[in-house]
Amino acid sequence: MSAPVLSAERMTLVGHADLDGRGDCMHVNVVDGYAYVGHMGHTDLGTSILDVSDPENPRVVAQLPRPPGTHTHKVQVAGDVMLVNHERNRFEASPPDRWSAGVAAYDVSDPWRPRQIGFFPTPGTGTHRMTYWQPPYAYVSATDEGYKGRFLRIVDFSDPAKPREVGRWWRPGQHVAGGETPPPELTDDPTKGFHLHHALVEGDRLYAGWWDAGLVVLDIADPERPVPLSTLHFGAESGNTHTALPLPGRDVVVVTDEQVTQFIGTQRHVWVVDVADPASPKQVSRLPVPEGDYHERRIRFGPHNLHEHRPGSLVDPETVYLTYFAGGVRAYDVSDVTAPREIAHLVPEAPPGRDSILFNDLTVAPDRTVYATDRRGGGLYIIRHER
16 A cells, blocks of 8 residues: 655655554665565564565565664665664663663574574664675674774674674774773764764775764775775764765765754755775765755754665666655766756655654665655655656
8 A cells, every 4th residue: 555645756656564553664675575674663663574576565574573672773684694783772761771782683584484593792882783785794883892982893794693793993082991082072972973873885995974073984905904094074064974875886975964853954965975085085066955845844854864785776876865854765866976966756745643754764676666764653665766
């Protein structure tokens, strides 16, 4: 069943699953006809698996609960292995005093019957996100004892039952147990400070959104010894740097700053960066902000996640797909990096009792079917992009 659409251009909503009213959804992977969806933590669910072989009729085939005090809102699938994050749940009615912290590994050779087979602990608030595209390595944004804030932990899952860390990198000041003094910007507030949010890899380079520190570029030719190459901050308008997406075959990275609140006078942006010299990245443009009365309505309107070029998904270095919270799903032509332009969008009507959609994450199949998630009740939306 499809949901009503508020606005669309060159995109059509073809399928929808509200997950029986527990549609507080975040991360989504689609592998071999199954969608793996993480839940934000507003309900009792942790992970849902849906059969999406018929995009017009998605159906739930398995669901995993979240541990008490924990949310498991991120999911990555490679082969028969699914990784799920465990992190302190900020969305509990009362702040939890106990939670699970780490990365859980599941066997999903039968998606109807996922089975946990391993766990990698990350003491502290836990794991926020991980990139696991091509085994054995997962690039994990997580905490650990003796460190302040999240940093990069590179974990070998060649044996998912016995994952092991092989390398790590942190910004100076984070290793307090090693005698480093944290700068004032390094706070315990997960919405502020110099924390790793997310890391993506292209060849021997790792591109990371380091929240209020901006873009960080590392050389990971030796995963045991990551080497910092550069940092780029985007100026006074920037903050909450989220995802840095390298465009395959091009010396270009697209970087999102997350709009973390409703509009209160600050508009976050999506930046286009030249990384031909990874030691000296340069901003060349930014994606245009979609038109509409979103600011006047005082709703959460701004960038969040990008479609990442996972193996098996759409790989198009000239088109960028992203979620824009109340602005829905947006697609941009970036063939000319100095003049990116919007080419398609879709904004569904708000779920019942809400003032807008809040699209959270998306992934795009090779046929340009877009799978997008809403974070507060809407569930999973399946959209076709007509070129």
